Amino acid sequence: MIRVTVWNEFVHEREYEGIRKIYPEGIHSCIGNFLGNQADITVKCATLDMPEHGLTEEILQDTDVLIWWSHAKQEEVSDVVTERVRNHVLAGMGLIALHSAHFSKIMKRLLGTSMTLKWRHDDRERLWVTAPYHPIAAGIPEVIDIPQEEMYGEFFDIPKPDDVVFTGWFAGGEVFRSGCTFTRGYGKIFYFQPGHEEYPIYYMENIQKIIVNAVRWCNSKIKRTLPIECENTSSLENI
Amino acid sequence: MIRVTVWNEFVHEREYEGIRKIYPEGIHSCIGNFLGNQADITVKCATLDMPEHGLTEEILQDTDVLIWWSHAKQEEVSDVVTERVRNHVLAGMGLIALHSAHFSKIMKRLLGTSMTLKWRHDDRERLWVTAPYHPIAAGIPEVIDIPQEEMYGEFFDIPKPDDVVFTGWFAGGEVFRSGCTFTRGYGKIFYFQPGHEEYPIYYMENIQKIIVNAVRWCNSKIKRTLPIECENTSSLENI
Amino acid sequence: MIRVTVWNEFVHEREYEGIRKIYPEGIHSCIGNFLGNQADITVKCATLDMPEHGLTEEILQDTDVLIWWSHAKQEEVSDVVTERVRNHVLAGMGLIALHSAHFSKIMKRLLGTSMTLKWRHDDRERLWVTAPYHPIAAGIPEVIDIPQEEMYGEFFDIPKPDDVVFTGWFAGGEVFRSGCTFTRGYGKIFYFQPGHEEYPIYYMENIQKIIVNAVRWCNSKIKRTLPIECENTSSLENI
Amino acid sequence: MIRVTVWNEFVHEREYEGIRKIYPEGIHSCIGNFLGNQADITVKCATLDMPEHGLTEEILQDTDVLIWWSHAKQEEVSDVVTERVRNHVLAGMGLIALHSAHFSKIMKRLLGTSMTLKWRHDDRERLWVTAPYHPIAAGIPEVIDIPQEEMYGEFFDIPKPDDVVFTGWFAGGEVFRSGCTFTRGYGKIFYFQPGHEEYPIYYMENIQKIIVNAVRWCNSKIKRTLPIECENTSSLENI
Numbered sequence: 001m002i003r004v005t006v007w008n009e010f011v012h013e014r015e016y017e018g019i020r021k022i023y024p025e026g027i028h029s030c031i032g033n034f035l036g037n038q039a040d041i042t043v044k045c046a047t048l049d050m051p052e053h054g055l056t057e058e059i060l061q062d063t064d065v066l067i068w069w070s071h072a073k074q075e076e077v078s079d080v081v082t083e084r085v086r087n088h089v090l091a092g093m094g095l096i097a098l099h100s101a102h103f104s105k106i107m108k109r110l111l112g113t114s115m116t117l118k119w120r121h122d123d124r125e126r127l128w129v130t131a132p133y134h135p136i137a138a139g140i141p142e143v144i145d146i147p148q149e150e151m152y153g154e155f156f157d158i159p160k161p162d163d164v165v166f167t168g169w170f171a172g173g174e175v176f177r178s179g180c181t182f183t184r185g186y187g188k189i190f191y192f193q194p195g196h197e198e199y200p201i202y203y204m205e206n207i208q209k210i211i212v213n214a215v216r217w218c219n220s221k222i223k224r225t226l227p228i229e230c231e232n233t234s235s236l237e238n239i
Numbered sequence: 240m241i242r243v244t245v246w247n248e249f250v251h252e253r254e255y256e257g258i259r260k261i262y263p264e265g266i267h268s269c270i271g272n273f274l275g276n277q278a279d280i281t282v283k284c285a286t287l288d289m290p291e292h293g294l295t296e297e298i299l300q301d302t303d304v305l306i307w308w309s310h311a312k313q314e315e316v317s318d319v320v321t322e323r324v325r326n327h328v329l330a331g332m333g334l335i336a337l338h339s340a341h342f343s344k345i346m347k348r349l350l351g352t353s354m355t356l357k358w359r360h361d362d363r364e365r366l367w368v369t370a371p372y373h374p375i376a377a378g379i380p381e382v383i384d385i386p387q388e389e390m391y392g393e394f395f396d397i398p399k400p401d402d403v404v405f406t407g408w409f410a411g412g413e414v415f416r417s418g419c420t421f422t423r424g425y426g427k428i429f430y431f432q433p434g435h436e437e438y439p440i441y442y443m444e445n446i447q448k449i450i451v452n453a454v455r456w457c458n459s460k461i462k463r464t465l466p467i468e469c470e471n472t473s474s475l476e477n478i
Numbered sequence: 479m480i481r482v483t484v485w486n487e488f489v490h491e492r493e494y495e496g497i498r499k500i501y502p503e504g505i506h507s508c509i510g511n512f513l514g515n516q517a518d519i520t521v522k523c524a525t526l527d528m529p530e531h532g533l534t535e536e537i538l539q540d541t542d543v544l545i546w547w548s549h550a551k552q553e554e555v556s557d558v559v560t561e562r563v564r565n566h567v568l569a570g571m572g573l574i575a576l577h578s579a580h581f582s583k584i585m586k587r588l589l590g591t592s593m594t595l596k597w598r599h600d601d602r603e604r605l606w607v608t609a610p611y612h613p614i615a616a617g618i619p620e621v622i623d624i625p626q627e628e629m630y631g632e633f634f635d636i637p638k639p640d641d642v643v644f645t646g647w648f649a650g651g652e653v654f655r656s657g658c659t660f661t662r663g664y665g666k667i668f669y670f671q672p673g674h675e676e677y678p679i680y681y682m683e684n685i686q687k688i689i690v691n692a693v694r695w696c697n698s699k700i701k702r703t704l705p706i707e708c709e710n711t712s713s714l715e716n717i
Numbered sequence: 718m719i720r721v722t723v724w725n726e727f728v729h730e731r732e733y734e735g736i737r738k739i740y741p742e743g744i745h746s747c748i749g750n751f752l753g754n755q756a757d758i759t760v761k762c763a764t765l766d767m768p769e770h771g772l773t774e775e776i777l778q779d780t781d782v783l784i785w786w787s788h789a790k791q792e793e794v795s796d797v798v799t800e801r802v803r804n805h806v807l808a809g810m811g812l813i814a815l816h817s818a819h820f821s822k823i824m825k826r827l828l829g830t831s832m833t834l835k836w837r838h839d840d841r842e843r844l845w846v847t848a849p850y851h852p853i854a855a856g857i858p859e860v861i862d863i864p865q866e867e868m869y870g871e872f873f874d875i876p877k878p879d880d881v882v883f884t885g886w887f888a889g890g891e892v893f894r895s896g897c898t899f900t901r902g903y904g905k906i907f908y909f910q911p912g913h914e915e916y917p918i919y920y921m922e923n924i925q926k927i928i929v930n931a932v933r934w935c936n937s938k939i940k941r942t943l944p945i946e947c948e949n950t951s952s953l954e955n956i
Contacts, residue, residue: 090353090396092850103469110351113424114329114467120474126953128653130632133809133903138939142633143651143953153472154608154645155620157329157424159398162879167632167645167653171954173475173621175606175645175653185352185396186850222855228353230342233392235359236412236843236860237888331611365714367892369871372570372664377700381872382714382890393847393884394859401640406871406884406892410715412860414845414884414892425611461616475604475621476649568831568874581947590827591902592807592945598952631950635807635902637876651953663830663874706831708820711870713837714890 002041002219005063006032007055009070009077010047012197022200027069034208041215048073055081065094065218067211069195070104077105086110090185091226094218096211099195102156107191110184111159118153118174125149126169127178127194134165136179136190136213144206150196152176158191166210168193179210181217185228188218241280241458244302245271246294248309248316249286251436261439266308273447280454287312294320304333304457306450308434309343316344325349329424330465333457335450338434341395346430349423350398357392357413364388365408366417366433373404375418375429375452383445389435391415397430405449407432418449420456424467427457480519480697483541484510485533487548487555488525490675500678505547512686519693526551533559543572543696545689546579547673555583564588568663569704572696574689577673580634585669588662589637596631596652603627604647605656605672612643614657614668614691622684628674630654636669644688646671657688659695663706666696719758719936722780723749724772726787726794727764729914739917744786751925758932765790772798782811782935784928786912787821794822803827807902808943811935813928816912819873824908827901828876835870835891842866843886844895844911851882853896853907853930861923867913869893875908883927885910896927898934902945905935 008028012019023030032043044063046054048070060066066085070077082105089095089110097107102115125146129137153174159182166179178193192210195201202208247267251258262269271282283302285293287309299305305324309316321344328334328349336346341354364385368376392413398421405418417432431453434440441447486506490497501508510521522541524532526548538544544563548555560583567573567588575585580593603624607615631652637660644657656671670692673679680686725745729736740747749760761780763771765787777783783802787794799822806812806827814824819832842863846854870891876899883896895910909931912918919925 086351112325112349112351116467116469118470118472120472123474126651128632130634130653130655132633132941133900133905133937133939135939151474154606155610156608157467159421159423160401160641162399163638164642169647169651169653171476173604173647174472175608175647177608182398183850184398188850220850222850222852224849228355228396230355231357233357233359233390233413235362235390237410365890367871369873369892369894371702371872372661372666372698372700374700393845394849395847399880402877403881408886408890408892412843412886414847414886416847422611427611459611461611461613463610564829588829590803590829594945594947596948596950598950601952629950629952635945637899637901638879640877649954652950660876662876706833706874708833709835711835711837711868711891713840713868715888 002215003062003064004035004041004067004215005044005046005059006035006067007046007053007069009073010049011072019197023197027197027202030202031067031211035212035215038212048076053077053081055085057084060084060088060093063088063093065096065215067096067098068101068104068106069098071100071197074104082106082109087226087228089187089189090228092186092220092223094220095187095189096214096218097189097191099193102191110189111182113159114157117156117176120151120172123149123151123170123172125194128167128169129165130167131163131165134163135217136165136181136210138213140206140210146194146201146204148199149194149201152178152193186220186222186224188220190214190218241454242301242303243274243280243306243454244283244285244298245274245306246285246308248312249288250311258436262436266436266441269441270306270450274451274454277451287315292316292320294324296323299323299327299332302327302332304335304454306335306337307340307343307345308337310339310436313343321345321348326465326467328426328428329467331425331459331462333459334426334428335453335457336428336430338432341430349428350421352398353396356395356415359390359411362388362390362409362411364433367406367408368404369406370402370404373402374456375404375420375449377452379445379449385433385440385443387438388433388440391417391432425459425461425463427459429453429457480693481540481542482513482519482545482693483522483524483537484513484545485524485531485547487551488527489550497675501675505675505680508680509545509689513690513693516690526554531555531559533563535562538562538566538571541566541571543574543693545574545576546582546584547576548582549578549675552582560584560587565704565706567665567667568706570664570698570701572698573665573667574692574696575667575669577671580669588667589660591637592635595634595654598629598650601627601629601648601650603672606645606647607643608645609641609643612641613695614643614659614688616691618684618688624672624679624682626677627672627679630656630671664698664700664702666698668692668696719932720779720781721752721758721784721932722761722763722776723752723784724763724786726790727766728789736914740914744914744919747919748784748928752929752932755929765793770794770798772802774801777801777805777810780805780810782813782932784813784815785818785821785823786815788817788914791821799823799826804943804945806904806906807945809903809937809940811937812904812906813931813935814906814908816910819908827906828899830876831874834873834893835868837868837889840866840868840887840889842911845884845886846882847884848880848882851880852934853882853898853927855930857923857927863911863918863921865916866911866918869895869910903937903939903941905937907931907935
């Protein structure tokens with residue numbers, strides 16, 4: 001079983017009527033539901049307002065893949081929890097950062113760059129598979145139409161990804177590296193751009209399939225124990 | 240002219256007689272001297288004990304490439320200065336991190352991983368060129384013998400480098416990615432392992448050539464202005 | 479001085495009135511002209527119909543960067559000349575492959591994949607800079623409009639590029655990795671998609687700037703001698 | 718079930734008494750045996766002297782991962798079979814190239830570089846895991862001692878690997894990227910340096926584990942149909 005924790009700041013869904021209608025129990029519940037339907041996945045959820053944001057050491061030790069959605073309250077995530085999550089990623093926990101989570105503390109901390117991009121509301125996207133050989137693209141059509149989506153555009157200031165699995169085309173004239181993989185320490189990271197909160201994107205079948213694929217890909221069987229430290233070793237040879 | 244700032248914590252050279260004999264005016268002065276002999280390079284130095292560690296906004300604005308040596312006092316570098324240096328790297332300033340600076344705040348912050356490795360005193364190294372096409376390897380023999388060096392060994396927990404220009408062989412039986420390039424934002428980064436403070440490694444002709452080459456390679460003509468921010472753009476098309 | 483050889487199959491310009499009007503002396507002459515205006519570049523041209531396609535051993539020895547445009551007669555380039563060009567690239571000669579040259583023998587031979595893509599006539603392109611820190615993007619605006627261009631679309635079956643400097647957006651709904659760098663042996667390769675023969679694309683100022691930048695970037699000072707062979711070496715140590 | 722075909726030129730084992738003693742039924746039989754003991758793997762073997770080298774279209778269609786050992790007769794492998802194997806790799810068949818197969822026609826054809834290296838008989842190797850997070854390294858100790866091995870040394874003229882899973886240290890003073898992964902088209906490729914025919918290296922437990930891991934990693938569920946061709950598409954939009 002792959003143990004997934006879906007983390008959501010859970011702010012917009014409570015504040016805006018229009019968003020609550022789409023995700024009445026929060027984006028995390030929607031994602032948790034379709035993941036929980038998979039025979040090989042078990043799901044927990046956690047939100048910003050829980051003690052320690054619901055991401056205690058115990059919870060992270062029981063998490064193989066952490067999914068992260070955040071936007072309005074990026075800076076309210078505590079540094080202690082951010083560092084804790086970072087350590088678990090470096091030790092082998094997978095991380096899937098969705099949409100505006102490009103700008104989360106944890107993604108900035110793990111990737112090191114500014115994570116800046118262009119954006120604009122009210123656009124639509126064609127999501128192209130640009131690494132069809134990648135497990136995250138398994139069973140996904142070569143192009144997916146997202147009828148309503150916030151535009152995210154280049155230049156996207158990220159370190160060079162391992163693979164750009166998806167590239168977004170926006171009707172307004174922009175392109176974006178919409179699905180990117182990274183390896184940091186023993187951890188696999190997938191950033192996936194779709195999922196603006198005002199549109200029912202996480203209900204789309206192919207978007208769900210991508211996230212399910214990503215969970216399986218991010219789930220590493222190889223983990224190391226914390227803390228991660230330098231090691232003073234003796235010689236293997238007569239020097 | 241390439242404007243280089245050589246930063247050194249300048250602690251070991253003051254504390255240990257043996258190290259002071261090798262670098263009586265500090266490692267930074269040794270490096271500053273051979274760089275300053277190049278017609279296209281001007282050098283400033285800065286050390287930990289200066290106000291703001293000598294790395295004010297003004298100094299960084301006048302710096303094309305920052306060289307960084309640190310070991311004993313990694314955690315005493317202020318977070319504010321670290322963030323300032325990081326912003327300048329992301330905007331296009333080059334960064335050369337030497338030896339134990341793999342574990343500096345700035346390198347951890349820019350690269351995001353644990354930066355851990357194996358280590359042992361009293362070894363010797365053969366430094367192999369493993370990317371002979373790279374400008375940093377120009378004019379460098381295919382192998383350099385360093386008769387006394389601290390061993391740094393794999394696994395070195397770094398993100399995948401753009402190029403592994405040098406790979407170290409140690410008599411004690413280890414290997415190490417001893418010369419690695421990274422790009423973060425607009426900034427070019429070179430990590431170079433040689434240079435343990437107890438040995439006169441920065442006086443070696445080929446080591447000096449590598450650092451000179453690295454300065455020229457890290458010096459980018461393409462810079463962007465700070466702060467780096469997301470941009471809300473209007474459409475290029477009728478959506 | 480950077481010694482550039484511009485190679486063109488020079489077939490369409492002779493066969494089609496419409497194309498001849500755009501490039502009366504061939505695409506190679508247009509490219510050779512704007513390159514020749516640069517103070518640091520000297521230009522030779524060569525075409526398919528010359529003996530050895532104009533790419534003799536002597537010519538290649540005098541070439542720092544080879545530019546290649548081909549389309550209709552890809553398979554009529556001799557295997558001997560292809561292998562000769564490949565050897566010079568591996569030894570350090572730069573190669574800039576333009577537009578349909580993705581499907582040239584030399585590109586297939588150097589990169590190994592099928593080099594297949596999607597295509598369609600009669601589209602327009604927005605060319606986005608997706609690696610603004612790269613020397614090939616120096617001085618180039620973040621987006622270039624090409625009012626008429628053949629569409630090239632993903633999936634583009636290439637090995638992972640070192641950098642995707644430009645990404646194309648097409649009005650018809652596709653995206654493409656339009657400017658890609660590769661390193662093979664000591665040679666730097668730049669593939670650049672714009673330049674369908676029916677449109678005056680190589681007269682556009684920013685397209686010319688990109689090709690000039692690419693010439694400077696592909697020009698390596700580090701070369702090795704041919705033939706490239708395995709080397710039986712003696713031990714550096716007492717084994 | 719993963720369907721593996723183990724291909725061996727099977728020349729040295731017949732010609733040299735000493736090698737026959739180690740691999741009396743050929744290197745392929747040794748490899749086939751330990752792979753065949755895995756519950757999820759079925760094995761076929763093929764050798765140079767078979768019609769079409771045993772690599773007919775039918776055999777390749779039934780092969781998920783092809784293992785390749787060759788040395789003395791690299792150039793006697795037919796171009797037709799090489800191209801056929803290449804097409805299957807590009808369509809998704811895995812390829813594991815062992816030891817001197819770095820210089821096989823198929824590896825040169827798929828990777829495009831000269832594949833040259835340094836070599837010397839009579840050395841020993843320490844094989845370090847330099848990508849411990851990689852599935853091929855699962856369950857492998859951080860260093861493996863190979864008491865007798867031919868030295869292969871840098872510079873190894875390969876395109877940049879996706880991952881350098883293993884790096885070799887040789888007592889004679891060299892280093893080598895001994896275990897490298899590549900993706901070409903839909904195919905995963907693993908080059909693994911150990912396995913000189915004069916030493917019983919493929920009987921070592923950890924070497925066998927690595928090859929078993931590599932088979933599982935190279936086995937892609939995502940395949941495409943042959944031939945691989947460019948596609949003329951119609952527009953998705955009103956241009």
